[in-house]
Amino acid sequence: MSSIHLATRAASRKRFRLTVVRQNSALITGIVLLFALVLLGAFGPLFLPSPNVTAPGQSLMAPDSEHLFGTDRYGRDVLARSVAAIRLDLMLAVGVAIMAMALGSILGAVAGYIGGWVDDVVMRITDALLAFPGFVLALMIVAFLGHEIIFVAIGVTIGSTPHFVRLARARALSERELDYIPASKLAGANRGRVIFGHILPNAISAPLIQTTVTAGWAILDIAGLSFLGIGIQPPTAEWGTMIAEGYSDILTGKWWPALFPGLLMLLAVLSFQLIGDGLSRRNSL
Amino acid sequence: MSVLDVDRLQVEVFETGIALLRDITLSIKPGSIVGLVGESGSGKSMFSLALMGLLPSGVRVTSGKARVAGKSILKGLTNQYVNSSREDIALISQNPRAALNPTMRINKQVIRVLRQRCNMTFKEARSEVHELLARVGIPDVGRVANSYPHQLSGGMCQRVVIGMALSTRAPLLIADEPTTGLDVTIQAQILMLLRKLVGESDEKSVMMVTHDLAVVSSMCDQLIVLYGGQVMEVGPTREVFANPRHPYTKFLLESLESYADGSADSTPSVSENPIDFGLSGCRFSNRCPFSTPVCQTTPPPAIADNTRIAYCHNLESI
Amino acid sequence: MNNLLNVRDLRHTYVKGRIQTHAVRGVSFEVARGETIALVGESGCGKSSTARLIAGLETATSGSVSVAGHDIADIATDKRLRRLVQMVFQHSDQALDRSWNVERIVAEPLLRMDGLRLSAARTRTVAALNSVGLGDDFLSRRPRELSGGQSQRVAIARALISQPELVVLDEPTASLDQSVRTRVLDLLKRIQEERNVGYVFISHDLASVRRIADRVAVMYLGRIVEIGRTAEIFANPRHPYTQGLLRSEPPIDPAVKWEITPMKGETPSASAIPDGCAFRGRCPIADEACATVDPLLLPVGSTRQLACIHRSVDGPI
Numbered sequence: 001m002s003s004i005h006l007a008t009r010a011a012s013r014k015r016f017r018l019t020v021v022r023q024n025s026a027l028i029t030g031i032v033l034l035f036a037l038v039l040l041g042a043f044g045p046l047f048l049p050s051p052n053v054t055a056p057g058q059s060l061m062a063p064d065s066e067h068l069f070g071t072d073r074y075g076r077d078v079l080a081r082s083v084a085a086i087r088l089d090l091m092l093a094v095g096v097a098i099m100a101m102a103l104g105s106i107l108g109a110v111a112g113y114i115g116g117w118v119d120d121v122v123m124r125i126t127d128a129l130l131a132f133p134g135f136v137l138a139l140m141i142v143a144f145l146g147h148e149i150i151f152v153a154i155g156v157t158i159g160s161t162p163h164f165v166r167l168a169r170a171r172a173l174s175e176r177e178l179d180y181i182p183a184s185k186l187a188g189a190n191r192g193r194v195i196f197g198h199i200l201p202n203a204i205s206a207p208l209i210q211t212t213v214t215a216g217w218a219i220l221d222i223a224g225l226s227f228l229g230i231g232i233q234p235p236t237a238e239w240g241t242m243i244a245e246g247y248s249d250i251l252t253g254k255w256w257p258a259l260f261p262g263l264l265m266l267l268a269v270l271s272f273q274l275i276g277d278g279l280s281r282r283n284s285l
Numbered sequence: 286m287s288v289l290d291v292d293r294l295q296v297e298v299f300e301t302g303i304a305l306l307r308d309i310t311l312s313i314k315p316g317s318i319v320g321l322v323g324e325s326g327s328g329k330s331m332f333s334l335a336l337m338g339l340l341p342s343g344v345r346v347t348s349g350k351a352r353v354a355g356k357s358i359l360k361g362l363t364n365q366y367v368n369s370s371r372e373d374i375a376l377i378s379q380n381p382r383a384a385l386n387p388t389m390r391i392n393k394q395v396i397r398v399l400r401q402r403c404n405m406t407f408k409e410a411r412s413e414v415h416e417l418l419a420r421v422g423i424p425d426v427g428r429v430a431n432s433y434p435h436q437l438s439g440g441m442c443q444r445v446v447i448g449m450a451l452s453t454r455a456p457l458l459i460a461d462e463p464t465t466g467l468d469v470t471i472q473a474q475i476l477m478l479l480r481k482l483v484g485e486s487d488e489k490s491v492m493m494v495t496h497d498l499a500v501v502s503s504m505c506d507q508l509i510v511l512y513g514g515q516v517m518e519v520g521p522t523r524e525v526f527a528n529p530r531h532p533y534t535k536f537l538l539e540s541l542e543s544y545a546d547g548s549a550d551s552t553p554s555v556s557e558n559p560i561d562f563g564l565s566g567c568r569f570s571n572r573c574p575f576s577t578p579v580c581q582t583t584p585p586p587a588i589a590d591n592t593r594i595a596y597c598h599n600l601e602s603i
Numbered sequence: 604m605n606n607l608l609n610v611r612d613l614r615h616t617y618v619k620g621r622i623q624t625h626a627v628r629g630v631s632f633e634v635a636r637g638e639t640i641a642l643v644g645e646s647g648c649g650k651s652s653t654a655r656l657i658a659g660l661e662t663a664t665s666g667s668v669s670v671a672g673h674d675i676a677d678i679a680t681d682k683r684l685r686r687l688v689q690m691v692f693q694h695s696d697q698a699l700d701r702s703w704n705v706e707r708i709v710a711e712p713l714l715r716m717d718g719l720r721l722s723a724a725r726t727r728t729v730a731a732l733n734s735v736g737l738g739d740d741f742l743s744r745r746p747r748e749l750s751g752g753q754s755q756r757v758a759i760a761r762a763l764i765s766q767p768e769l770v771v772l773d774e775p776t777a778s779l780d781q782s783v784r785t786r787v788l789d790l791l792k793r794i795q796e797e798r799n800v801g802y803v804f805i806s807h808d809l810a811s812v813r814r815i816a817d818r819v820a821v822m823y824l825g826r827i828v829e830i831g832r833t834a835e836i837f838a839n840p841r842h843p844y845t846q847g848l849l850r851s852e853p854p855i856d857p858a859v860k861w862e863i864t865p866m867k868g869e870t871p872s873a874s875a876i877p878d879g880c881a882f883r884g885r886c887p888i889a890d891e892a893c894a895t896v897d898p899l900l901l902p903v904g905s906t907r908q909l910a911c912i913h914r915s916v917d918g919p920i
Contacts, residue, residue, distance in 0.1 A: 179692035180700045182660050187761065188685045188715035201702040324780035325751065424868075438869050468645035469807065473851035473865040498781060503853035503861035522857045540782040541855055557783060559750040 027278025033271035037264075041086030049077050051084040051237040060254045070256035072246060082261045084237040089219055090268065092153055096222075097215035099157045104164020105207045109200045111165070112172025114191070123169070126162045134159035135221050142230055152231045156221045160214050164207050171203035209279045216272030223265055239265040286355055288456045288490040289313040289336075294349035296328075296335050296514075303562045305331050305344060306514045308584065313507070315456070316487040318480070320505035320522065321494045322537075326560045328514035329494045333459045337376060354456045372402070375450035379462040381442035385434040391418075391445055392430040395452075402453040413452075421448040422478055440471035444478070451482055451489070458483070461494045476504060498541050502526060510534050513560040513568030515584075520593035530588075530595040532603060533569045567598065575599050607801040608634040608657065608769055613666035615652055624874045626652040628825035629666070631900075634769070637795060639802040641816035641833070643809065643848070647870050649825040650805045651773060657803055658690045658771045670769050682716050686765035693774040695755040699746040705732070705757055706742040712765040731764040732757075735790060752783035756790070763794065773805045788815050809852050813837055821845045824873060824881040827900055831907035841903065841914050843886045880912070888913055 045051075055075030063070040069078035111122035129137060134156075141155035175181070176199070184198055219239075225231030226240030234241045239261040246257030289312060296306035306328045313319050323329040334340050336351060336358065351359050353373040378384045386394055392414050399410035399417075418426045421444040434442055443463060450458055460479065464472035483491050493505055501508060501522065508525045510517040510533065518531040529535045536555050558571045567573070570580035577599060585596040597603075615627040627649045634640050642650040655661045657668050659679035668675040670687050678684040689712075692698040699708050706721065707714075709731055713724040729739045735756040746754055755775060762770055772791065776784040788811055795802060806812050812819060813833060820830040821842065829842040840846045847866035854861055868885040871877060880898050883889035890913075898910040 179694055179698040182655075182658075183690070183692060183698050183758070183761070184700070184711060184715075185660065186658060186685070186688070186690055187712040187765075188682055189711070190715075193715065198700050198702075202700065324782065440869055468870070469809070469851045470645060470847060470866040471869060473853070473863060476853065477863070477865055496780065499853040499855045502855050502857040503859075526857045537782055540785050555782070557750055557752045557786075 024278045024282060026274045027282065030271045030274025030276075030278055033267060034275065037086055037090065037268055037271065040083055041090060044083040044086070045080070048080040048083060051076065051081040052235055053077075060249060060257070062254075063256055069260040070254075072242075072257040073249060078242075078257055078260050081237040081242055082239070082264050085239050085242065085261060086264065086268070088232070088236070088238055089222060089265070092149070092222055093215045093218040093268075093272075096153055096156045096160065096218040097211045099153075100160035100214060101164050101207050101211045103157070104161040105168040105200065105204055107161075108165040108168025108170075108207075109172045109195055109203050112169035112203075113176055113195050113199050119169075122165065126165045129158070129162045130166075132159075134162075134217065135224055138221050139225060139228070139230065142225055147230060147233055149232055152222060152225055155225070156218050159221065160218060163210060163214070167206045167210055168200075168203045171206060172199050175199050175202050209276055211276075212272045212279065213276035216269040216276070219265060219269050219272070286315075287312040287352075288315050288354055289492065290350075290352040290355075291336075292350040294332075294335065294351055295347045296331060296340065297345060297347045299343050299345050304514060305562065306335065307568075309349070309514075309516055310587070311509055311516065311519060313457070313490050313492060315490055316483075317507055318483060318491045318493060318505045319507040319509060320501035321492055321509045321511060322496065322498060322501050323511035324496055324537075326513065327511040329496075329511050330461060331514070332511070333376075333461050333492070333494050336459065337374060372453075373455050374457045374459060375453050375455040377443070377446055377450050377458065377460040377463045379465050381439060381446045382434050384446050385442055387434055389433070390430070391432055391434070391437075395430075395445070395449060398449045399452060402455075417448045417452055418445065420482070421445070421451075422474070423448075438471075440467055440475065443467065443475055447475070447479060447482070451486075456488055456490065458489060458491045459494065460491055462496070463493070464500065465495070465497070472500075476500065480504060498537065510537070513562065513564075515568045516594075516596055517569065518593070518595045524593060530590070530593065530600060531597050532573050532575050532599075534595075567596070575603055605635070606633040607636045607638075607671055608803070609667070609669045610653075610657065611667045613653065613656060613668065614664050615649075615656055615661070616664045622874050624872075625825055625876060626873055627656065627663070628876075630822075630825070630827055631666075632820055632827065632830060634801045634803060636768070636801055637799040638818070639795065639804055639816045641804040641806060641812040641819045642822055643806060643812055643819055644822035645807060645848075645870055647824070647873055648822040649873070650807075650822050652825075653822075654690070654771045654773045654803060654805045657769075658688055660690075685716055686712065686767055688769045688771065689762040689765060689767040690771040690773060691755070691758050691762050691775045694778050695751055695758055695775075696746070696778070698758045699749075699754055701746045703746075704742065705737075705744050705746075705749075708746070708757060709760045709764055711761060716765055727764060731760040734763065734794065735760045750783075751779050752787060755779060755783075755787055759787075759790065759794075763798075763800075766798075767800060769801045769803065771803045771805070774807070775804075776811050777806070777808065784811060785814075791815060809837075809849065821848065824870065824876055826881065826910065827908075828882065828910045829908070830900070835907060841907070841909050842911050843888055843914070844882050847885075847887075880910075 053076065058071050058075035059073045061067060061071045067077050067079065069082060072078055107122055111119040138155035138159035141158055142151055145151040145154065181194060181198060184194055189197065222231060223240030226238050227244045229244065232238045232241055234245060242261040243258045249257055291309055291311050294306060294309040295304060297304050309332060321329050321332065335346055346359055350357065356373065358373065395414045395417060396407065396410040399405045399413055400407065405413065414430055415426045418429060423429050423441065423444055429437060429441060464475050467475060483489055493501065495501060505522050508522045509519050510531065512533050518525060518529065518534045525534060526538060529538050555574055556572050560568060561571050564570060564581065566581045566583050567585045570576045573580065580598050585598050587594050587596055588600050610633065611631050613627055613630045617624040617626060630653055632640060642653060644650050656663045659675045670678060673684055673687065678687050706728055710721055710724040710728045713719045713727060714721065732739065732741055737753065737756055749757065776787055779787060792815055804812065804816055816833045818831065819833050819836045820827045821844065822828065823844050829836065829845045836845065837849065840849050850863050851865060866885055871884060877884060879894040879896055883893040886893065892912060896912050898912045900908045900910040903909045
């Protein structure tokens with residue numbers, strides 16, 4: 001069957017582009033959306049007022065041509081703040097996802113390959129962590145460590161790592177049985193070489209895909225922590241803090257300070273989910 | 286009337302339009318054992334899956350006809366499999382353990398098949414079980430009947446599967462690599478059994494799908510050689526072995542013979558290129574030492590000669 | 604002790620829970636430089652376990668393996684000795700790391716044993732590829748771009764690049780198409796003539812054994828039951844198991860009517876080996892004596908050894 005596979009692959013390369021578009025509108029949409037957000041986050045602030053300038057006379061003004069998203073209770077421009085938050089939130093979320101992926105995959109590959117007590121220890125800890133929802137875990141860690149951005153990042157990273165450990169370990173267990181592992185032992189490779197040179201590169205595809213989905217969740221976790229007041233603190237422009245500051249105004253009919261950052265956050269999460277979904281579908285084809 | 290009649294059957298990967306099987310035409314007479322031979326990637330398994338209506342998702346029959354005992358088993362615009370062929374075809378698969386239900390004792394599974402396929406009552410079926418198992422040479426019938434598949438060896442499971450397949454009224458038996466996973470002494474047992482049981486009935490036919498030419502030569506009356514999803518040569522086994530016409534068949538037999546008697550391989554000009562399913566011409570043309578430009582572009586014509594057919598542009602010049 | 608490989612009373616038992624599987628039960632043989640010995644038998648006969656023990660991938664329960672005078676335990680742990688024994692595996696598609704390219708795969712022993720960098724190993728890598736009939740256009744290819752025969756050639760190139768003295772070939776042609784087998788076997792033979800390496804060739808395929816092996820050891824349930832020169836064994840098998848095995852191969856000439864009485868029964872489990880002769884349950888000539896005596900592998904004539912109480916003593920060869 002492998003030669004069918006081979007030939008199919010070779011001949012389908014020509015149609016690759018077309019197929020990707022047709023089969024993977026989710027992936028394309030996700031990428032376009034994320035790219036637009038990144039552009040907006042990178043260049044938007046150049047054309048917008050500073051996110052932290054208050055104007056006491058202009059508080060809670062409804063969206064109009066001057067303030068497209070209106071202003072909050074301190075008279076700050078909601079658009080400028082929402083856009084400024086893109087940088088912080090995206091960078092933090094992507095960083096967290098990558099850290100969790102790296103940490104989790106290495107732990108999983110080592111545990112799966114070496115087995116024995118190493119596996120037992122790693123997996124018991126992972127299971128224990130998995131018993132809590134990632135968000136609750138992050139919440140406990142941040143509450144314990146403090147309200148710095150770095151601690152928020154650490155908390156969310158630890159909360160997201162267990163999934164990666166499981167994914168990488170499952171793959172490492174099946175890779176371990178393939179003949180290229182003894183072959184590389186015979187070639188003189190030691191354990192470290194086998195794990196980092198062979199097991200990890202072959203076990204990494206599933207965790208890589210999971211990374212994008214995790215980045216989406218990380219945005220929600222970071223914003224959630226900030227919303228509860230134990231994550232990123234005001235006046236830093238961040239979607240969670242902005243929603244926290246704005247949600248009480250909804251009761252008085254002033255919906256814009258909370259809605260627009262929420263919408264941007266939704267788009268960001270959606271783009272990561274679409275990419276993750278598209279990638280995993282392509283991977284399984 | 287033929288047991289199996291296949292006319293220009295085409296199977297494609299839906300998404301890319303790559304033909305995994307191209308223009309397959311063949312027929313199988315009642316009471317014969319026909320060998321469908323090919324190396325990996327030849328499409329031999331794909332062909333039996335197509336007949337069983339078990340093609341993997343994304344792969345479809347796009348044109349052609351297939352009839353078992355005169356009844357079409359492909360129907361409608363999409364040429365999707367219709368249920369009736371389950372009655373007409375019995376399968377002996379490469380992995381007998383997977384063919385049996387792992388959660389059910391053997392006797393229960395046999396009773397089930399007998400009731401569904403042979404319209405027996407429960408009582409009739411139950412009294413038939415031991416006889417059926419004994420017929421396929423199972424020594425310790427009582428123990429085997431009460432076992433789960435995982436408690437039996439691969440050879441034992443294959444005997445059970447053969448027994449069930451032969452008990453149905455299906456005129457066509459597809460044996461897809463029936464002995465590939467088995468040891469050579471067990472293979473001999475199974476092949477002898479299969480030949481004896483098929484010899485006893487003159488209506489049933491067997492299509493042996495295999496890569497093993499030795500199995501074909503000792504079991505089959507007729508031979509169909511596949512390569513890259515395309516029929517290369519069809520004919521009576523003895524004649525094909527004695528005098529292969531197609532370059533691929535020649536190559537295959539020469540490599541088998543030189544392999545067995547230890548002499549040097551006399552066909553070094555055949556390359557090891559992988560099969561190219563993108564070729565519009567003969568699928569063997571990227572390896573064939575006699576390949577001409579027309580081979581690359583045009584599918585080869587069927588050149589018939591009495592009982593034999595070869596698909597090649599250059600038969601005269603070889 | 605001029606032999607390249609000495610295997611002495613090798614035993615290996617896998618323990619899983621309460622079940623003990625006796626995979627190898629006292630195997631002894633030797634291989635000279637430039638010689639090929641084939642270990643033949645059906646599944647469960649212990650040939651693959653023996654191969655892994657000889658290659659040093661597992662440690663035997665008891666017994667010894669030595670290659671060129673060095674104990675296998677030293678070879679397995681010492682980088683300078685590791686090159687002595689290499690192995691080619693059964694599943695060519697699994698034996699190559701699919702995320703590496705051919706150059707790195709073939710050069711891996713040089714990178715690890717000699718600490719060379721990929722660029723420094725280039726000349727030797729190309730030479731190794733050439734020696735198995737592949738050009739340097741294969742260097743950048745990935746395993747998925749190779750056919751079965753090509754991947755097995757790459758695996759052979761990797762096994763040979765460190766200049767081993769013994770190569771264990773674990774069913775190297777079993778996953779290949781018939782038409783490619785011959786070529787891979789001939790390639791192995793040619794390499795042996797050029798470099799004088801010794802081969803331990805594991806196979807269940809008698810035709811390939813006949814083609815490549817100088818001597819054959821027939822194994823059954825973890826023991827060698829008959830060992831001798833290939834031609835002699837094929838022409839005149841003495842052990843009832845060897846006879847049954849040879850008879851079970853279907854002939855390739857359709858004009859010959861294949862009519863045999865197949866060997867009865869199946870190989871018992873290696874965790875419940877019968878007393879006396881392990882083969883007696885399937886043996887056509889077994890009697891009461893076979894149930895009590897565990898036959899030893901004894902010399903019959905000058906080149907053959909046999910483990911059967913009925914065939915070892917009486918009758919000419």
